[in-house]
Amino acid sequence: xxxxxxxxxxxxxxxxxxxxxxxxxxxxxxxxxxxxxxxxxxxxxxxxxxxxxxxxxxxxxxxxxxxxxxxxxxxxxxxxxxxxxxxxxxxxxxxxxxxxxxxxxxxxxxxxxxxxxxxxxxxxxxxxxxxxxxxxxxxxxxxxxxxxxxxxxxxxxxxxxxxxxxxxxxxxxxxxxxxxxxxxxxxxxxxxxxxxxxxxxxxxxxxxxxxxxxxxxxxxxxxxxxxxxxxxxxxxxxxxxxxxxxxxxxxxxxxxxxxxxxxxxxxxxxxxxxxxxxxxxxxxxxxxxxxxxxxxxxxxxxxxxxxxxxxxxxxxxxxxxxxxxxxxxxxxxxxxxxxxxxxxxxxxxxxxxxxxxxxxxxxxxxxxxxxxxxxxxxxxxxxxxxxxxxxxxxxxxxxxxxxxxxxxxxxxxxxxxxxxxxxxxxxxxxxxxxxxxxxxxxxxxxxxxxxxxxxxxxxxxxxxxxxxxxxxxxxxxxxxxxxxxxxxxxxxxxxxxxxxxxxxxxxx
Amino acid sequence: xxxxxxxxxxxxxxxxxxxxxxxxxxxxxxxxxxxxxxxxxxxxxxxxxxxxxxxxxxxxxxxxxxxxxxxxxxxxxxxxxxx
Numbered sequence: 170x171x172x173x174x175x176x177x178x179x180x181x182x183x184x185x186x187x188x189x190x191x192x193x194x195x196x197x198x199x200x201x202x203x204x205x206x207x208x209x210x211x212x213x214x215x216x217x218x219x220x221x222x223x224x225x226x227x228x229x230x231x232x233x234x235x236x237x238x239x240x241x242x243x244x245x246x247x248x249x250x251x252x253x254x255x256x257x258x259x260x261x262x263x264x265x266x267x268x269x270x271x272x273x274x275x276x277x278x279x280x281x282x283x284x285x286x287x288x289x290x291x292x293x294x295x296x297x298x299x300x301x302x303x304x305x306x307x308x309x310x311x312x313x314x315x316x317x318x319x320x321x322x323x324x325x326x327x328x329x330x331x332x333x334x335x336x337x338x339x340x341x342x343x344x345x346x347x348x349x350x351x352x353x354x355x356x357x358x359x360x361x362x363x364x365x366x367x368x369x370x371x372x373x374x375x376x377x378x379x380x381x382x383x384x385x386x387x388x389x390x391x392x393x394x395x396x397x398x399x400x401x402x403x404x405x406x407x408x409x410x411x412x413x414x415x416x417x418x419x420x421x422x423x424x425x426x427x428x429x430x431x432x433x434x435x436x437x438x439x440x441x442x443x444x445x446x447x448x449x450x451x452x453x454x455x456x457x458x459x460x461x462x463x464x465x466x467x468x469x470x471x472x473x474x475x476x477x478x479x480x481x482x483x484x485x486x487x488x489x490x491x492x493x494x495x496x497x498x499x500x501x502x503x504x505x506x507x508x509x510x511x512x513x514x515x516x517x518x519x520x521x522x523x524x525x526x527x528x529x530x531x532x533x534x535x536x537x538x539x540x541x542x543x544x545x546x547x548x549x550x551x552x553x554x555x556x557x558x559x560x561x562x563x564x565x566x567x568x569x570x571x572x573x574x575x576x577x578x579x580x581x582x583x584x585x586x587x588x589x590x591x592x593x594x595x596x597x598x599x600x601x602x603x604x605x606x607x608x609x610x611x612x613x614x615x616x617x618x619x620x621x622x623x624x625x626x627x628x629x630x631x632x633x634x635x636x637x638x639x640x641x642x643x644x645x646x647x648x649x650x651x652x653x654x655x656x657x658x659x660x661x662x663x664x665x666x667x668x669x670x671x672x673x674x675x676x677x
Numbered sequence: 678x679x680x681x682x683x684x685x686x687x688x689x690x691x692x693x694x695x696x697x698x699x700x701x702x703x704x705x706x707x708x709x710x711x712x713x714x715x716x717x718x719x720x721x722x723x724x725x726x727x728x729x730x731x732x733x734x735x736x737x738x739x740x741x742x743x744x745x746x747x748x749x750x751x752x753x754x755x756x757x758x759x760x
Contacts (some may be wrong), residue, residue: 644710
């Protein structure tokens with residue numbers, strides 16, 4: 170049966186209807202875990218496995234706040250291998266290239282099912298090539314919170330890396346030798362997993378200010394190191410020097426201005442790439458020149474937003490994960506740099522979420538099609554290279570969703586007749602900005618009207634596709650394998666697309 | 678052996694060798710989408726320059742056709758200078 174974005178989904182599975190369809194559904198909520206009176210201290214990962222009875226088919230969860238610096242998931246994988254456990258279900262909020270120990274466990278069947286919001290590196294490669302015996306479910310950041318809180322994703326044991334923990338089991342990411350700032354993604358794990366263990370390399374007597382409430386914590390494991398702070402930095406602190414990126418960024422800022430989106434109390438979110446950073450800089454210039462003070466910026470917070478908060482250009486920052494060490498410092502020092510949980514960020518069923526309060530968001534795309542559907546999950550040959558993260562959540566929530574991308578990346582056109590994989594439905598994508606022109610989703614007649622008097626020339630997205638093909642040639646259709654390796658789960662819990670094994674001809 | 682180009686993104690490195698018959702080998706990051714276009718660009722350029730009996734290796738990082746043609750022409754010129 171076809172779903173709401175015309176993808177074929179196997180009959181017994183929940184089909185995506187539209188991004189608004191959650192409004193017709195009742196929130197499903199299981200009770201939070203029982204609060205603990207006493208926190209147990211463990212001596213080793215092995216002891217955690219033993220006491221929490223981790224055996225075959227157990228579901229384990231992790232967060233990705235330490236990104237490429239994470240050591241906890243690597244250590245847990247070693248114990249699984251030594252204990253010869255099979256058919257485990259892993260639910261890390263994201264999977265990074267440094268999580269190399271997962272690869273062998275996937276190939277050998279120790280890990281057979283995975284839920285995650287984003288993945289790249291070796292794990293992404295082996296799953297793309299069909300090595301995971303069960304299924305991969307790709308969630309959004311808000312959707313993962315929904316899945317956990319509704320009981321759809323039931324976690325047996327949550328391993329939560331935590332930079333500082335006190336003797337009552339309260340946890341904070343703000344301080345410690347591996348401080349990583351806010352710990353927004355693991356809040357649902359903390360409150361809903363059957364058992365929770367915090368792993369730390371900095372035990373203190375008492376924390377006055379903490380994000381993770383020790384009443385939900387069953388155990389604490391103190392280790393030499395939970396990771397390496399230098400691996401925490403994600404994204405970039407460099408503004409692009411590429412003339413194409415700069416043109417896109419400048420056009421984007423002009424467009425925001427022409428649409429009247431830069432005004433007092435406005436709110437925004439962008440990614441952390443070099444071009445996004447250039448957009449933020451242009452926006453900053455306009456704000457200073459026109460004396461505009463923004464309400465808030467949210468996200469993955471980076472240094473450039475910290476500077477704007479400190480320059481009083483934004484009132485507040487809402488932060489689910491700190492992308493660099495400057496953001497970590499600001500989170501610790503500035504009361505207006507506020508932590509948010511994954512649920513408060515983007516869970517469709519939660520009240521007053523930040524995603525719904527955003528005026529505009531600026532996002533990337535690997536592919537976008539003539540219906541404005543966006544793919545950030547797979548590349549042009551079908552390899553997994555990322556995933557939604559918050560993409561689908563904020564695209565739905567924001568009043569205006571803008572995609573910025575070069576029209577051509579190494580000869581590959583970003584506009585396609587049909588995207589390889591749908592991550593975010595076209596109904597939530599409003600504007601595409603490329604170096605050779607802008608396209609607006611025809612359903613946003615209000616935006617088209619507002620730009621009538623603008624200097625910016627608007628094209629039909631099909632015109633931009635034809636322009637691209639004139640330059641690159643028409644690409645061949647890619648071959649796909651029949652084998653289904655997993656699904657892209659939309660934030661409301663329905664399936665928006667199917668993930669297939671990469672065709673043997675493309676295996677690297 | 679004669680070369681032109683680079684392995685930078687959006688460019689290609691062309692390597693020519695003497696051979697008893699014309700051989701074209703394409704190693705491209707976009708081969709799954711553009712193999713035929715790349716092959717045709719190489720064949721056309723060889724034909725228009727009247728070149729036979731060479732082995733052409735295209736190591737492509739997403740170059741557009743005009744880049745591939747230009748790089749191949751320069752490699753051919755370098756070869757002609759030597760023979």
